[in-house]
Amino acid sequence: MIAAYQARCQKQVDAALEPLFAAPRAELGRLYAAMRYSVFNGGKRVRPLLAYGACEALGGTAQQADGAACAVELIHAYSLVHDDLPAMDDDDLRRGQPTTHIAFDEATAILAGDGLQSMAFAVLASTDHNPQSAEIRLSMFQTLAQAAGPAGMVGGQAIDLGSVGQQLLQPALETMHRHKTGALIEASVHLGALASGRADEHSLAALSTYARAVGLAFQVQDDILDVESDTATLGKTQGKDQANDKPTYPALLGLAAAKAYALELRDQALHALQPFGEAAEPLRALAHYIVERRN
Numbered sequence: 001m002i003a004a005y006q007a008r009c010q011k012q013v014d015a016a017l018e019p020l021f022a023a024p025r026a027e028l029g030r031l032y033a034a035m036r037y038s039v040f041n042g043g044k045r046v047r048p049l050l051a052y053g054a055c056e057a058l059g060g061t062a063q064q065a066d067g068a069a070c071a072v073e074l075i076h077a078y079s080l081v082h083d084d085l086p087a088m089d090d091d092d093l094r095r096g097q098p099t100t101h102i103a104f105d106e107a108t109a110i111l112a113g114d115g116l117q118s119m120a121f122a123v124l125a126s127t128d129h130n131p132q133s134a135e136i137r138l139s140m141f142q143t144l145a146q147a148a149g150p151a152g153m154v155g156g157q158a159i160d161l162g163s164v165g166q167q168l169l170q171p172a173l174e175t176m177h178r179h180k181t182g183a184l185i186e187a188s189v190h191l192g193a194l195a196s197g198r199a200d201e202h203s204l205a206a207l208s209t210y211a212r213a214v215g216l217a218f219q220v221q222d223d224i225l226d227v228e229s230d231t232a233t234l235g236k237t238q239g240k241d242q243a244n245d246k247p248t249y250p251a252l253l254g255l256a257a258a259k260a261y262a263l264e265l266r267d268q269a270l271h272a273l274q275p276f277g278e279a280a281e282p283l284r285a286l287a288h289y290i291v292e293r294r295n
Contacts, residue, residue: 002285006049012062013048013069014040016129020070020119034104034112035119039077042095044293046218047072047184049286051192054207057273057280060196067130068140068191071120075148075184078116081109083157120144132195140191147187156180160246168247174216176247181222182215189283202275209272210283217265218290223248224258225295262291 017039023032048069055065084091084099085106092102101109123129124140132140146152156179163176189211193199227250249258269287273280 002282002289005053005282005285006045006289009049009052009062009069010045012052012066013045013073016066016070017073020074020123030104030108031111031115034100034108035115037103038081038100038109038112038116039073041097043073043077044295045073046286046290047076047188050185050188050211050214050283051195053280053282053286054189054192055196057207057276057283058193058196058198058203059279060192060198064131064197065192065195067123067126067132068188068195070123070129071140071144072184072188072191074116074120074123075144075153078113078120079148079153079157079184081113081116085109088157088161117148120148130195132197136194136197140194143187143190143194147183152179152183152187153181156183163247166247168252170252173247173249173252177216177219178212181219182212185215185218186211206272206275210269210287213265213269213272214287214290217262217269217287220249220258220262220265221291221293223250224255224262225293226250227255266291 021032021036021039023029051065051068051072052062055068056062080094081100083089084094085101091099093099097103099109100112104112121141121144124137124144127137130137130140148154150158156176159176160180163172168176186208189207190204193204193207226248249261252258253261266287270284273284273287276283
């Protein structure tokens with residue numbers, strides 16, 4: 001099921017994203033080319049899938065979540081561009097392709113990331129892309145700003161940079177990853193739910209529990225793949241966490257225990273979806289996919 005759903009959602013979000021990269025002036029052609037490259041150089045589109053899945057779980061249509069799906073993918077792409085920079089992780093490879101600062105140059109990559117971040121909020125503000133009420137759009141704005149900023153993803157990156165070479169205990173490691181990776185995954189689910197126009201306190205609470213579990217499971221599986229996989233499969237440099245002495249779940253818990261923890265988190269996510277019917281099957285399939293993927 002997940003392969004067909006993933007293909008359908010990827011096609012839909014890519015179609016919604018493509019028109020955003022038409023440069024309004026010739027002088028901006030290189031900048032927009034770098035922005036487009038950063039978004040369309042592969043990727044699993046997990047965050048848009050979660051937005052679409054949450055919207056549909058509450059009875060909305062996928063089209064209602066196009067704005068949310070675009071926004072979270074744009075934020076994700078911007079974060080990867082900046083994460084790969086020499087001042088951060090200093091990576092030359094992303095999704096099997098040269099990273100943006102290698103394909104273009106470092107200054108253009110910084111500007112491309114900045115542009116993608118602001119574009120995400122422009123999409124949420126536009127009724128053409130995000131035809132929700134003003135109240136819902138404001139709530140979506142607040143959700144994404146919280147998740148992407150210093151209280152979320154950016155804060156997680158800062159914690160990550162400051163933890164190199166340190167031996168973190170599991171609570172501290174989880175705090176870092178709930179910020180760096182989990183915050184945007186949680187926002188993807190929340191934005192999709194809001195886009196349905198049918199979200200209430202109980203459904204948002206259940207979906208939040210689901211999102212927190214899959215968000216952390218995603219990072220645990222990433223850490224496992226950095227140990228078990230290879231550069232060609234991952235599309236990025238394998239073994240870099242260990243080489244850079246970064247704290248990871250396999251290093252902290254051991255590989256077998258890290259795998260068991262990923263499955264435990266998956267089961268927590270599935271349990272949170274019990275109040276939802278068949279419409280939540282894509283979210284269930286995504287929970288399985290997140291801990292079974294090989295890249």
